[in-house]
Amino acid sequence: MNILGLNYCFHDSSACLVEDGILTIALEEERFSRKKHTNSFPSLAADKCLESRSLNYSDIDYIAISYVPTLNWPAKALHLAKRPTKFKSFLRHELLSAYFKERDFKKWFNSKWSKNSKKPAIHYIPHHMSHVAGSFYVSPYQEAALLGIDGAGEWATSLLGVGKGTEIECFNHSYYPQSLGAFYEAATEFCGFKPNYDEGKTMGLAPLGDASVFYDQASKLVSITKDGRIKLDQSYFNFQYWEYRRCSDKFYTAFGKPRTTKEFEDHHLHVAAAFQKVLEERVLEMCEILHNKTQMDYLVISGGVSLNSVMNGRIVRESKFKDLYVMPAAGDNGTSIGAAYYLYNNILKQPREFVHNNPYIGNSYTNDEYLAIIKESKLKHEFHEDITGVTAKILNEGNIICWHQGGMEIGPRALGNRSILANPVLPDMKDKINAEVKHREAYRPFAPSCTVEARQEFFDIEVEAPFMLKVCDVLEDKKSVLPAITHVDGSARLQTVRKETNPRYHELLTKFGELSGAPVLLNTSFNIMGEPIVESPYDAIRCFFSTGLDVLVLGNYVIRK
Secondary structure (H helix, E strand, C coil), rough: EEEEEECCCCCCCEEEEEEECCCEEEEEEHHCEEEEEEEECCHHHHHHHHHCCCHHHHCCCCCCCCCCCCCHHHHHHHHHCCCCHHHHHHHHHHHHHHHHHHHHHHHHHHCCCCCCCCCEEEEEEEEHHHHHHHHCCCCCCCCEEEEEECCCCCCCCEEEEEEEEHHHHHHEEEEEECCCHHHHHHHHCCCCCCCCCCCHHHHHHHCCCHHCCCCCHHHEEEEEECCCCCCEEEHHHHHHCHHHHHCCCHHHHHHCCCCCCCCHHHHHHHHHHHHHHHHHHHHHHHHHHHHHHCCCCCEEEEHHHHHCHHHHHHHHCCCCCEEEEECCCCCHHHHHHHHHHHHHHHHCCCCCCCCCCCCCCCCCCHHHHHHHHHCCCCCCECCCCHHHHHHHHHCCCCEEEEEEECCCCCCCCCCCEEEEEEECCCCHHHHHHHHHHCCCCCCCCEEEEEEEHHHHEEEEECCCCCCCCCCECCCHCCCCCCCCCCCCCEEEEEEEECCCHHHHHHHHHHHHHHHHCCCCCEECCCCCCCCCCCCHHHHHHHHHHHHCCCCCEEEEEECCC
């Protein structure tokens, strides 16, 4: 049984293949179109999925789409009826958007299957069910509380429920415009960033501010009902009118002028801090409600808001759940996977047999393919059998390397196969990478990768964090040892690496630790600001020669400038 999962609903378009219950490949369209967070139909990703698995479109039995075009239209119409002057905005954002999405799908579908060919059955799966149930079905838990939170799906903005085996029980949804995601997007816009795109920047900015300055005011904007629903004071916002500006004039009266220049004023930092703290506390309230209702040991959290790793760290430390599972592609990019598994496990009633504990499910390149591209590009190169040992020495000497290995990661975090790596022991390394390579805001921190065995020697964390989605504190006596990955508040967005999951990267960390004393590397995504993470060796070579990177490692080949 071959299921093609597709996400082209809102942003971060993607495609995946589930073959007899096993996720064999998942790809994001942006990696091939080179348009970050694209919402274009994932035709390139779908083609590559089948090509990588030596399949034809005639081999596909089912298509699962993480979007139901007709869902919640009565609620949408009622929302418009109360705001009749906003019909044009409604037409653009809801009606035309849905029409063009379906037009693109049908055009693509008809190009792959002729009138006389056997066509796959098409299943439309609700967006939040794709987030939540899909994440649960690939989690390591047979039973778990379920929480999905994002800006909005078809109309829902959150889902609370419980999963047991292949059964899902949904307790309730919150609906647009009652949205924690939109609440945080407004702060992102206020701080001068792009909403529904740059929320990670807001999270990174928050530790520079004082949350107490605006906490009381920000706290009044959003509350959680007794059953876990979101309630927002809409008078501070404009997004409910389908406006491009998220914040209303009342928002500016309460919090000050938005950032419009390169420089931050103090109140921008304080707003970021306050909104981050309020987000964390409201989600902790939802976790408390879920735990009381389900008495489950574990939580599965998904949706764009679940990418807030600082929030996730607090859930691990402060909630009653023993641990949580966040899929590496917990945002919309993972809903293609979620839709496919909801179809497989829930609708088709197939048993669960796959755990998504390995993010390296993208396409890969062999040494022969690397060499052909290197020769085509006429690059001087060295082949090393002990590539991890050689690379560890290069890193220990203070060089910034780009590391292109094995299967590409799914999701927004570089987890050791499409990474820029550096020595975290060197105090000036963070500023050097920001200035010479990433060309991004100087305040933004870089994350560490650490062998799973050594995590508690350097970080205050008991659980594993394989997908870089749980922030923890750097141990007090290790902050001076690892200055390049320690944020201003003493925290780090840690990735723990298992030998079983990524043996080459684990070996590199181990060998670097033998030289430096710490099996920890600064790890950031292999791209420059505004571009998607590199996919092909061609992308890697272009990025390498257009930035201040020192060494490029493609498979077992080392390339220097």
